Amino acid sequence: MSNIFIHENFLLTNKTAQILYHEHASKMPIIDYHCHLPVNEIAENIKFKNITHVWLYGDHYKWRAMRTNGVNEKFITGNASDKEKFFKWAETVPYTIKNPLYHWTHMELKKPFGISDKLLNPETAEEIWNRCNELLQQDDFSTQGLIKQWNVEVICTTDDPVDSLEYHKKIKEKPFGTKVIPAFRPDKAMAVENIDEFHKYLKKVEEASNISINNFNDFITAIRKRHDYFHENDCRLSDHGIETAYAEDYTENEIKLIFEKILAKKELTQIEILKFKSAMMYEFGIMDHEKGWVQQLHIGALRNNNSRMFKTLGPDTGWDSIGDFEIARPLAKFLDRLDSQNKLTKTIIYNLNPADNELIATMIGNFQDGSVPGKLQYGSAWWFLDQKSGIEKQIDALSNMSLLSRFIGMLTDSRSFLSYSRHDYFRRILCNILGEEIEKGLIPNDIKLVGKIVEDISYNNARNYFDFWN
Incomplete structure (x- = not known):
């Protein structure tokens, strides 16, 4: 079996589920009828400065996990640099096992960033920081x-x-x-x-x-x-x-x-x-x-x-x-x-x-x-x-x-x-x-x-x- 965590049959534990997902669910468009996305950022089609900007700004799910992991508020909502905040999140991620944040984090790395060969942790943080930030400069990532x-x-x-x-x-x-x-x-x-x-x-x-x-x-x-x-x-x-x-x-x-x-x-x-x-x-x-x-x-x-x-x-x-x-x-x-x-x-x-x-x-x-x-x-x-x-x-x-x-x-x-x-x-x-x-x-x-x-x-x-x- 592949070592990739978020693989094509992630969460699909039986053959029938795989058929239902791949042949029926995955092809359907999305109607997101309730969200809190900042509409000004959609209208202005902004590009994000880095992965912290798109991933950690305003995300109180992650903030709560970081606080629970003993991370100082400086690295959450404070004046630390975006890179420092990202690295503190990378330190926290291994401790989120069995929390949905572990699933969401790696699903979001796979799509849209195409990163499925790495789990986020302090050892992989630098490479993932660089790979994501490079992609974020492309038009497809506005x-x-x-x-x-x-x-x-x-x-x-x-x-x-x-x-x-x-x-x-x-x-x-x-x-x-x-x-x-x-x-x-x-x-x-x-x-x-x-x-x-x-x-x-x-x-x-x-x-x-x-x-x-x-x-x-x-x-x-x-x-x-x-x-x-x-x-x-x-x-x-x-x-x-x-x-x-x-x-x-x-x-x-x-x-x-x-x-x-x-x-x-x-x-x-x-x-x-x-x-x-x-x-x-x-x-x-x-x-x-x-x-x-x-x-x-x-x-x-x-x-x-x-x-x-x-x-x-x-x-x-x-x-x-x-x-x-x-x-x-x-x-x-x-x-x-x-x-x-x-x-x-x-x-x-x-x-x-x-x-x-x-x-x-x-x-x-x-x-x-x-x-x-x-x-x-x-x-x-x-x-x-x-x-x-x-x-x-x-x-x-x-x-x-x-x-x-x-x-x-x-x-x-x-x-x-x-x-x-x-x-x-x-x-x-x-x-x-x-x-x-x-x-x-x-x-x-x-x-x-x-x-x-x-x-x-x-x-x-x-x-x-x-x-x-x-």
Whole structure:
């Protein structure tokens, strides 16, 4: 057997899985319907200075591993040189055995860099540093070049309602073969826990919408205007990063009075905060339904736990974890509030706590209405769960409680242009699961039937689910 770690049948442990992957999954384009790629770097088609620039900047997965391995912050987010940071990562990689980072690291070295004959460690670091940096100067390794290498058909970025979308417009003016579409992420529009920060955000909403906000109706009018603007610029989906669903009972008058307190810079009680968030989630849901958008709910992250490092480095730097919030009752109530008025749009629900897998997989079945195959989706294994066992458990829960065959598949949820290997990772795991069950006699040995399901989950279902082509 070859000594190459990431070989053509990596993760494919049976012959049927290999057929499903090579003849069906591998050929399908990618629709990356949720990511955090910086759209300005796509529009400007930048070339990366070195492998650290493309690989370690902003990657809090790697940062957490390096900290755990005893690496000083200077070599992670500090002022050490890019080469020093890369070498510290190379020192850490051997210690990531059985962590998905070991798989991802070597998958990303194989594609796009073609390095499959070396494992990254302190002894190989210099050679890999030089080989990667030489390739990064070629046109095929610019931001757009990397996207093309991976056959990415659609990218959906994550954008605040006040964003000008200027870079999306530039891409549309000068297309390169991949649609780059904004996604409406209005988390800050309901973040009233910090009144001072919310007031700063209100000013931005006023400037972006050219509407003076003097009451709650003005605020909704301004947000709706931005929602319209996003739709005019090809946005067809929203996204919400929330601890749990918000569905407190409230009256219109209560929300108006709460907003008056906000404008007066008076601190809100906890129940007032929850009622305001509940009102905003309802309003967002109504807007999305009116335009036929898909709404995405990312549920379950407990963020910014390390207050000292949050003050030093800010959010999204590696201090978040899985939360254990109440999910079922508020989520059911939120979905029912919209569905009872026939205003529930297509919805994807991602959970971060594996204890909630079956909860979400059963919840989506409560609100399927026969209008669209898989109208409600149990989203792909997310963040701390997008590794082999997490993906397998999500697929098992979805299979047992719903229709895996209608699943819209994987996304990157990443800030890295090298993360498209995660689609390949997912497809290999999917094929291995189905191939194994065929060989055990649990699924018919019908490659045409199962191969079509593989192609659908890899690409076709997402293509049909999202309105990106109208």
